[in-house]
Amino acid sequence: MPELPEVEVLRRDLERDITGRHIKTVEVETPRSVRRHKNKKEFIGRLEGKKVVGVDRRGKYLLCRLDGGEVLVIHLGMSGQLRRAKTAREAKMKHTHVIIGFQQGGQLRFIDPRTFGEMFVAETDAIDKIKELSHLGIDPYDHPISWDEFGALVVSRKAKLKPLLMDQKFIAGIGNMYSDEILWGAGLRWDRTSDSLQAQEIRRLYRSLIEVLQEAVKFRGSTLSDGQYVDLFGQPGEYQTYHNAYDREGKPCPRCRQPLVRERVASRSTYFCASCQV
Template sequence: MIALPEVETIRRDLDREVSGLRIKTVEVMDAGLARRLGGRKKLSARLEKAKITNVRRRGLYLILNLDTDDVLVAHLGTGGRLRRHANRDAVEPNTVMSMTFTKSGQLRLVDGAEDATLWLANAEKLVDAVPELEVMGIDPLDQPVPWRMFGERLLAQDAKLKAILTDDSVVVGLGEMYSDEILFAAGLRFDRLPSSLGPQEVRRLHRAMVETLHDAAKHRGATLADGHYVDVHGEPGGYEEYINVYKQAGKSGRPCPRCHRPIQSYRFRRRFTYYCEQCQI
């Protein structure tokens, strides 16, 4: 699972690790990806000798700015990994791209789930190349959003809270786990309608969202049992130790940290949501 805190962790690491490095060669191993990028020869011509100036993020999209007119955009999908490597390191299975720098090793994209992708675009035409960048909701890790503005966006929706929080056009990149954790922190059930919330409940939800995401980013994201997410050095995140409800239902799960009763699970929109029947109203 790769959500907003994990992608922000990768962005911070990449900005520190590869900003200022010049690209020596680029190798794309996946034929389909190579075609999407314009072909291997054109890709090499546009990227080789270019310098990465910085790495920024829009939602779950990582954007590598170059000292040319181009930008390289990466979306890691459900299990993609951007990893720093020494040139001599063995190449992992499912590696689809390897970028070698004139110094300081390589950056490799590993795509075990086969749903990560890259775009190479002119900086001024970025939204034309990746139109998804234009249709995004609130990004609590990028820019602070006042609770009243969040409340207006929330009250304009005609859906249950869990569906709203997992809608990237409302709030980007929360996913199943963080939406469950945010609702628990706010003390709100997943099936509440926005119209049922009072002002204090909206403020609680806003505060829970901001604090949960910033805390998760501070702990470098969460690496769950699936093991999909690791940082650019292959290290797991540390936030899973602070998870309260997500996948904690049943005998093997931890009880609610507030009331110590068992966590409940409910099948909602084809997936399970996790909550405390006592502490969330």
């Protein structure tokens, strides 16, 4: 579910909220959520007693840096949530899989109905050395590159634009929803091939990419009708009210008023304007 903007909002919330806190207790109710570890004991043992010294993000991965050089890596998958609880007595939501309790009081809870998300502790604080993350491409939000560098990357690959934008090895953090919004903003069809783009189209694509991600973070992410994404304190985002294409089949294109269409691409819904995206 959450893509780069939602994960970045959570990172900021976490950075303010859990940095400096000491982990006192860890409860794992669903071993599947820590499946990279041999068993939940090992996961718990590597967390208890550690202090959180900062929170980073790489693509859709959250990295809670711990003293002693290890990192708690969190990926939310399709349906994961992180929620702050003031006390242990606070009612537990269904599908709460991991609870981290802090010495100073309060808890961080990991909730995930579909269980595609996961948590694991990795060896080093040099994130490039975490093998699970080493394949990730550039993070366009944290480390914007020049548009001509971007252009060189784009034309070096021969792929359709939507699968390319969603390829985490190429750019980290973009998923199904934001790829549609970015392509709408650039006025480009999802199936244009990357090596067919003119210089001006590359520039439009990169500008749209940066603008969509920045605006989405500014409005604290997208909360769709299912209400699945909320921030650390349970508050929904606002960016969905600025969506131009995603989940808007049949509605008029905000640019040219033609009805937006939906197609299935690699078994994912893709929304675009067949008239003004070329």
